Amino acid sequence: MSESSMTRPHAAAAHHTSLGVDNRKLGVWAFIGSETLFFATLITTYFVFAPVNRMRPDFQDPRKFLDIELTTVLASILLASSLTMVLALSASKRGDRRWFATWLLATVGLGLAFIGGQVYEFNHLYHEGLTLSSSLFGTTFFVLTGFHGTHVAIGVIWLLAVFFKVRAYPDSPENAMDVEIAGLYWHFVDLVWVAIFVLVYLI
Amino acid sequence: MAIAERTAGTVSPPSVSVRPGWAGWLSTTDHKRIGIMYLVSAFVFFLIGGIEALLMRIQLGVPDNTFLTPDVYNQMFTMHGTTMIFLGLMPLNVGLGNYMVPLMIGARDMAFPRLNALSVWLFIFGGLMLYVSFFVGGAPNVGWFAYAPLTQKQFAPTSGVDYWIIGIGLTGVASIAGALNFIVTILNMRAPGMTLNRMPLFVWMQLIVAFILIFAFPVLTVATIQLLFDRHFGTRFFLPNLGGDAVLWQHLFWFFGHPEVYILILPTMGIISEVLPTFSRKPIFGYAFVAYSGVAIGFLGFLVWAHHMFAVGLGPLANAFFGAASFLIAVPTGVKIFNWLATMWQGSLHLTTAMLYAISFIGMFVIGGISGITLASPPINVQQTDSYYVVAHMHYVLFGGAIQGIFAGIFYWFPKMTGRMLDERLGKWQFWLMLISFNLTFFPMHLSGNEGMPRRIYTYEADMGWNLWNLMSTIGSLLLAVAFLIFLWNVLTSIRRGPIAPADPWDGATLEWAVSSPPPVYNFAVTPRVRSRRPLWDEKYPHLHEVNGSHEAPVARKGLLRDGFERETPEAMEPIHLPSPTYAPLIVSVGIMILGFGIIYLGDFGLIAASAMLVGLLIMAAGILSWVRISHVDSPHHAHHGI
Numbered sequence A: 001m002s003e004s005s006m007t008r009p010h011a012a013a014a015h016h017t018s019l020g021v022d023n024r025k026l027g028v029w030a031f032i033g034s035e036t037l038f039f040a041t042l043i044t045t046y047f048v049f050a051p052v053n054r055m056r057p058d059f060q061d062p063r064k065f066l067d068i069e070l071t072t073v074l075a076s077i078l079l080a081s082s083l084t085m086v087l088a089l090s091a092s093k094r095g096d097r098r099w100f101a102t103w104l105l106a107t108v109g110l111g112l113a114f115i116g117g118q119v120y121e122f123n124h125l126y127h128e129g130l131t132l133s134s135s136l137f138g139t140t141f142f143v144l145t146g147f148h149g150t151h152v153a154i155g156v157i158w159l160l161a162v163f164f165k166v167r168a169y170p171d172s173p174e175n176a177m178d179v180e181i182a183g184l185y186w187h188f189v190d191l192v193w194v195a196i197f198v199l200v201y202l203i
Numbered sequence B: 001m002a003i004a005e006r007t008a009g010t011v012s013p014p015s016v017s018v019r020p021g022w023a024g025w026l027s028t029t030d031h032k033r034i035g036i037m038y039l040v041s042a043f044v045f046f047l048i049g050g051i052e053a054l055l056m057r058i059q060l061g062v063p064d065n066t067f068l069t070p071d072v073y074n075q076m077f078t079m080h081g082t083t084m085i086f087l088g089l090m091p092l093n094v095g096l097g098n099y100m101v102p103l104m105i106g107a108r109d110m111a112f113p114r115l116n117a118l119s120v121w122l123f124i125f126g127g128l129m130l131y132v133s134f135f136v137g138g139a140p141n142v143g144w145f146a147y148a149p150l151t152q153k154q155f156a157p158t159s160g161v162d163y164w165i166i167g168i169g170l171t172g173v174a175s176i177a178g179a180l181n182f183i184v185t186i187l188n189m190r191a192p193g194m195t196l197n198r199m200p201l202f203v204w205m206q207l208i209v210a211f212i213l214i215f216a217f218p219v220l221t222v223a224t225i226q227l228l229f230d231r232h233f234g235t236r237f238f239l240p241n242l243g244g245d246a247v248l249w250q251h252l253f254w255f256f257g258h259p260e261v262y263i264l265i266l267p268t269m270g271i272i273s274e275v276l277p278t279f280s281r282k283p284i285f286g287y288a289f290v291a292y293s294g295v296a297i298g299f300l301g302f303l304v305w306a307h308h309m310f311a312v313g314l315g316p317l318a319n320a321f322f323g324a325a326s327f328l329i330a331v332p333t334g335v336k337i338f339n340w341l342a343t344m345w346q347g348s349l350h351l352t353t354a355m356l357y358a359i360s361f362i363g364m365f366v367i368g369g370i371s372g373i374t375l376a377s378p379p380i381n382v383q384q385t386d387s388y389y390v391v392a393h394m395h396y397v398l399f400g401g402a403i404q405g406i407f408a409g410i411f412y413w414f415p416k417m418t419g420r421m422l423d424e425r426l427g428k429w430q431f432w433l434m435l436i437s438f439n440l441t442f443f444p445m446h447l448s449g450n451e452g453m454p455r456r457i458y459t460y461e462a463d464m465g466w467n468l469w470n471l472m473s474t475i476g477s478l479l480l481a482v483a484f485l486i487f488l489w490n491v492l493t494s495i496r497r498g499p500i501a502p503a504d505p506w507d508g509a510t511l512e513w514a515v516s517s518p519p520p521v522y523n524f525a526v527t528p529r530v531r532s533r534r535p536l537w538d539e540k541y542p543h544l545h546e547v548n549g550s551h552e553a554p555v556a557r558k559g560l561l562r563d564g565f566e567r568e569t570p571e572a573m574e575p576i577h578l579p580s581p582t583y584a585p586l587i588v589s590v591g592i593m594i595l596g597f598g599i600i601y602l603g604d605f606g607l608i609a610a611s612a613m614l615v616g617l618l619i620m621a622a623g624i625l626s627w628v629r630i631s632h633v634d635s636p637h638h639a640h641h642g643i
Helices: A010-014 A023-055 A068-094 A097-128 A136-168 A175-202 B002-009 B021-026 B031-060 B070-104 B113-135 B160-188 B201-232 B246-280 B287-303 B316-344 B353-376 B378-384 B388-418 B424-450 B467-497 B535-540 B549-557 B584-602 B606-634 B636-640
Strands: none
Touching (some): A023 B160, A023 B201, A023 B246, A097 A175, B021 B031, B031 B388, B070 B160, B070 B246, B113 B160, B160 B201, B287 B316, B353 B388, B353 B424, B424 B467
């Protein structure tokens, strides 16, 4: 801590933090660190069982089940939602309410489209004979991607909550930070999908 | 004492609407009240865990005993371990941290007061859910480590394991939320001048523990979720007959489980790093070494989990790595021990009860540490594993270490928290009785373990040669119970009739002693300024820095001590802004608990359970709505515009 910050008048205390980072932002960053271990464990489990799956009599080949085309579309949807999220934040910082609402709802829409795609995929795989109990691949695949989908759903609810809160209190100076931390989480969930897409679908 | 005088003299307290009676506790967002809620509920769970231990000791007191059935015995050791770790030691540490950390860093509250309330409620409800299992078919009976595939439905058909999963899950969420709160509070809410390297060591250790927590707990969460899916939804993660992997459970569990050991012990190392200097009337020796060896322990703690699995047969390479890494932990731990000893060296020791516990911590912890070093060696470990030698080891570090450290903290800070002194005479009776009976209980376990007595057996035959050791342990454990009763009596009488505690009864060095006992709701009327590691000694003994100048040389070089002894008059009065009381965290926790009940029965009673989950989610949603509303009203910007 520098000398100057020690003598800063206390009127600024409400905004002042020791590190100069907003409390909630720091909290979300730490939370993302924790979530990283959550998904790392699920992905590790998937890879521990991938070779075992191949040696089992009830082996189910991921290549036969996973539809790269559909998932590529889903991945693009989620990546696009990260772009609209950035645009929503930028509009919120400018104070541009109309574009903020547009981009945020676009993000929500893309998130819902992703969830819809995943529901379609799960349903399709189920009818092809891939279930939680059909093989080790089914066990690990559904639990990993299912928990990612749950995170997307929570993200959608979070974004909607931010949308309605900003609508209820349009003049609150907290709005930009509300959007920013929801966005941090959203980008993280996207990034996890990139990892899953590469590690589970492509390789 | 200037800080305290300013506190008393210059401002009128802010108007805070604290609801009276129980409503005040149910809706509180004050870190001090939440700290007390943690301490009281954790102590209740701790006593229950102690009773479970006593029942086991009574069963083992004589050979071929029939006091407990084998199944009840299994439930007892499972619940004893789970309770002591998740519902006793952890929340006792969190409670002390919750109360003291904001005071020690000169803050008015935790960074997220409502999240703080959510943490304590989730912990309490998680604990209660675990205990509900006794009434719905039987408690979990698979050990606190819940090794696969013993936990699968065909071997553990009651819902005890499910309650274990959900109960641990709720306390896990509580712990992660609490850890995030500690991280942000400690990194971001320090008073001006309180740099990281001036933080009290208790705060340092809480910060390290918070980081360990957020990285270790998600791994346990995933493992328990996978187990839940195995039990109810047809997966086969830990079912070896279908290609699952029982050893994977051990890896995941101990990747969490070993850092958990440091989650339990590091805060108490922080406590005695406060208590020893205060009652030696000397600054801590080698502050930076004590702080950063804590960081080293936290880091190494993630690299040693497989020393719990030497008997699995992971191969010589893995065993060698994990054995060597485990030995390495002895280095930073030894650094701390020598620093504590050097702190006392040539100090003027005041042997208060808190100090006795702190000194005894060092002794008992060293014994546990040495048996730990023997266990870190794979060949010795294979000989000792699953024997009473391990039980002796872990109780020397977690009882002789953690529990005695927590008692040091309770005797040290009780006056601050309640405004009353604990009775020192009773405290010393308790201390000596506890020290003797602790050793009587656990030292013979080294010997019975060496003579081959396995853990987790409900009885043994008379000709095994273990009779004397077991009888000693049982007598010791009954005396330990007396020591706890003395403590309970001490607390209950002192809280009403104990001598009134002054603001600074021990001549402390850290900021919590600058405010009245108990502190005002807002902690500090004026945010304190910090110029060294011992802000209060600076105030009380202006010439101390000259005596101890060499310790503070780096600080002096930066010129921060230049005007260190001028009494400051506060500039513009700052508006004191405190979070409003709210029921929102309680409501959200109730919703999550109902959701948890639904999840337990989703596999067996689909429709009813799903409706329960829906109800839980709706209650959660209602709670979150009210949470968002109150947080908007409470936001500093909003308050500035004058409500």
